[in-house]
Amino acid sequence: MTTIITPKIKISELNLSIDKQEILKNINVEIPENKITVLLGPSGCGKTTLLKTLNRLTDLYDNVKISGSVILDNEDILHTKSDITKIRQKMGLLSQRPYPLPMSIYGNISYGLKIKGVKKKKILDERVEHYLKEVNLWEEVRERLHHPASALSIGQQQRLCLARGLAVGPEIILADEPTSALDPLSSQAIEEMFLILKKNYTLVLVTHILRQAKRIADYVVFMYLGEVVEQGPAEEFFSSPKMERTKAYLKGAFN
Amino acid sequence: MLASLILIIILPFFLAAGLYLKSILIINENHLQDLLFSDIWKPAENKFGFAPFIISSLWVSLSAIILAVPVCLLSSIYITQYAKSSVLKLMQPVIDILAGIPSVIFGVWGVLMIVPFSVKAAGWFNIHTTGYNIFSGALVLLVMIIPFILNILIEIFRMIPEELSEASLSLGATKWETIKYILLRKAFPGIVSAFGLGLSRAFGETIAVLMVVGNVIQIPHNIFDPGYPLPALIANNYGEMLSIPKYDSALMLAALILLAVILIFNFASRLLIMRFEKYS
Ligand SMILES: Nc1ncnc2c1ncn2[C@@H]1O[C@H](COP(=O)(O)OP(=O)(O)OP(=O)(O)O)[C@@H](O)[C@H]1O
Ligand SMILES: [Mg+2]
Numbered sequence: 001m002t003t004i005i006t007p008k009i010k011i012s013e014l015n016l017s018i019d020k021q022e023i024l025k026n027i028n029v030e031i032p033e034n035k036i037t038v039l040l041g042p043s044g045c046g047k048t049t050l051l052k053t054l055n056r057l058t059d060l061y062d063n064v065k066i067s068g069s070v071i072l073d074n075e076d077i078l079h080t081k082s083d084i085t086k087i088r089q090k091m092g093l094l095s096q097r098p099y100p101l102p103m104s105i106y107g108n109i110s111y112g113l114k115i116k117g118v119k120k121k122k123i124l125d126e127r128v129e130h131y132l133k134e135v136n137l138w139e140e141v142r143e144r145l146h147h148p149a150s151a152l153s154i155g156q157q158q159r160l161c162l163a164r165g166l167a168v169g170p171e172i173i174l175a176d177e178p179t180s181a182l183d184p185l186s187s188q189a190i191e192e193m194f195l196i197l198k199k200n201y202t203l204v205l206v207t208h209i210l211r212q213a214k215r216i217a218d219y220v221v222f223m224y225l226g227e228v229v230e231q232g233p234a235e236e237f238f239s240s241p242k243m244e245r246t247k248a249y250l251k252g253a254f255n
Numbered sequence: 256m257l258a259s260l261i262l263i264i265i266l267p268f269f270l271a272a273g274l275y276l277k278s279i280l281i282i283n284e285n286h287l288q289d290l291l292f293s294d295i296w297k298p299a300e301n302k303f304g305f306a307p308f309i310i311s312s313l314w315v316s317l318s319a320i321i322l323a324v325p326v327c328l329l330s331s332i333y334i335t336q337y338a339k340s341s342v343l344k345l346m347q348p349v350i351d352i353l354a355g356i357p358s359v360i361f362g363v364w365g366v367l368m369i370v371p372f373s374v375k376a377a378g379w380f381n382i383h384t385t386g387y388n389i390f391s392g393a394l395v396l397l398v399m400i401i402p403f404i405l406n407i408l409i410e411i412f413r414m415i416p417e418e419l420s421e422a423s424l425s426l427g428a429t430k431w432e433t434i435k436y437i438l439l440r441k442a443f444p445g446i447v448s449a450f451g452l453g454l455s456r457a458f459g460e461t462i463a464v465l466m467v468v469g470n471v472i473q474i475p476h477n478i479f480d481p482g483y484p485l486p487a488l489i490a491n492n493y494g495e496m497l498s499i500p501k502y503d504s505a506l507m508l509a510a511l512i513l514l515a516v517i518l519i520f521n522f523a524s525r526l527l528i529m530r531f532e533k534y535s
Contacts, residue, residue: 052421055425057421057424057425060417060420060421060424062339062340063339085424085427085428085429086427088424088425088426088427089426089427091425092425093421093422093425095418095421095422096418097418099416099418099419099421099422101419101422101423101437102419102437102440102441103440111423111426111428111436112426112427112428115426115427115428115432116427148533150533151533161422164426165425165426168426168427174425
């Protein structure tokens with residue numbers, strides 16, 4: 001079953017160091033389109049850093065050195081001359097805990113659209129409603145759209161953050177342990193949403209939870225100490241891992 | 256611990272009550288309106304108009320804070336958002352040292368440097384001055400409150416989680432848009448209280464201002480006029496002029512007014528903070 005899938009993102013020979021400390025070493029990964037790719041690995045192995053490299057949030061670090069290439073839509077985003085904000089809008093980011101912007105629920109969703117230049121209130125209203133519906137939040141918040149977003153529960157906030165990311169029209173969703181701060185029910189809601197979203201989006205998900213990975217992954221990348229140890233389609237990866245490290249990790253030998 | 260807590264909470268009331276009791280003599284014998292708004296200060300004739308002092312105080316402290324706002328905001332944003340982290344490591348001790356310098360040293364420095372500069376600056380507008388004026392007072396205050404406010408602002412910006420900026424950037428905002436729309440908004444309550452504290456501090460600062468502001472009892476009409484702020488009035492005269500009846504009481508009233516204005520500043524900034532806090 002070697003179906004050839006078109007990669008949405010192609011990472012080649014990616015090396016990243018901060019303050020001369022090597023964090024990512026020779027990463028070669030092809031992230032398949034309209035699939036859920038899960039980044040697995042013990043704490044500190046570089047999952048978050050790899051995710052942030054994809055939308056160039058690594059620009060924020062002092063003293064970073066990056067080499068290699070990350071190709072998205074025929075463009076090496078690491079060495080591009082085009083507007084980095086446009087590239088970032090191709091990717092929605094969901095972080096470990098929800099960080100609502102310091103404004104209303106409505107403001108959180110319309111923020112990205114306004115940045116993009118959408119000004120008409122009618123369009124904004126319509127988009128806000130649409131994306132809140134898409135993450136099943138509309139019914140819960142329709143009466144208080146102009147209340148501060150920080151008043152929502154953590155689970156609702158996380159869905160809001162997903163909606164605000166979707167609102168700028170990305171093709172890819174990057175999620176860094178998006179359920180780790182959530183209760184089981186809210187986690188399940190997010191997982192179910194991912195399974196629906198993959199029809200239209202390419203998802204890259206970092207998780208610590210092996211069971212979650214098994215539930216939703218299509219493709220798995222296993223990292224250890226800044227290197228990719230093993231990668232492959234989820235079924236193969238979980239049923240017949242090839243490397244000793246992977247086997248040990250899957251058995252829960254280290255975490 | 257509870258006792259000290261209670262002490263801290265009731266201390267301001269004791270202060271205010273004490274000052275009120277001491278100044279009641281003068282409050283009873285003069286209209287409050289005259290005391291606050293009249294500019295005639297003739298203690299020998301029993302005329303105590305505090306307007307020159309109150310207005311001088313407002314002039315110096317408000318000018319200082321207005322100058323401090325852009326300086327402190329921009330530099331704290333630069334230090335926390337644009338500069339490498341080594342810059343902060345370098346700046347922090349410098350700021351701390353500046354914040355800890357006794358105010359009399361700023362006063363001496365003001366006399367040596369700011370007063371002559373003030374003469375020159377007034378010259379550009381064809382105004383003649385001795386250099387001892389509101390402008391000098393404001394500049395000295397400015398230099399004193401900058402490290403104080405800057406310290407608080409840097410702390411506030413550093414406390415904002417990185418992820419919030421990342422969220423905004425990942426939605427396609429530029430760095431500047433992120434600072435303008437997200438970080439400043441998030442930090443707004445803190446910024447208001449930083450400047451509120453700075454203003455209270457400027458309003459109450461005594462010795463450094465007294466040394467450069469001229470101490471002429473009049474309502475200043477421009478920043479190159481000399482003035483006579485409230486704290487200077489108290490510091491220059493307390494313990495003297497006891498031959499004049501009620502002078503003592505008048506100075507107590509000056510202190511009470513000082514306390515009241517600072518409380519008003521505090522209260523106003525608290526209101527502003529409450530209005531914005533729920534959104535951050
Ligand atoms: N800003 C930074 N400056 C210096 N080192 C960093 C920085 N961010 C991350 N690192 C280092 O990079 C390595 C990888 O970190 P990263 O956060 O990517 O790991 P992770 O796999 O996401 O871990 P976790 O599962 O705990 O989130 C760690 O050793 C970490 O100490
Ligand atoms: Mg991480």
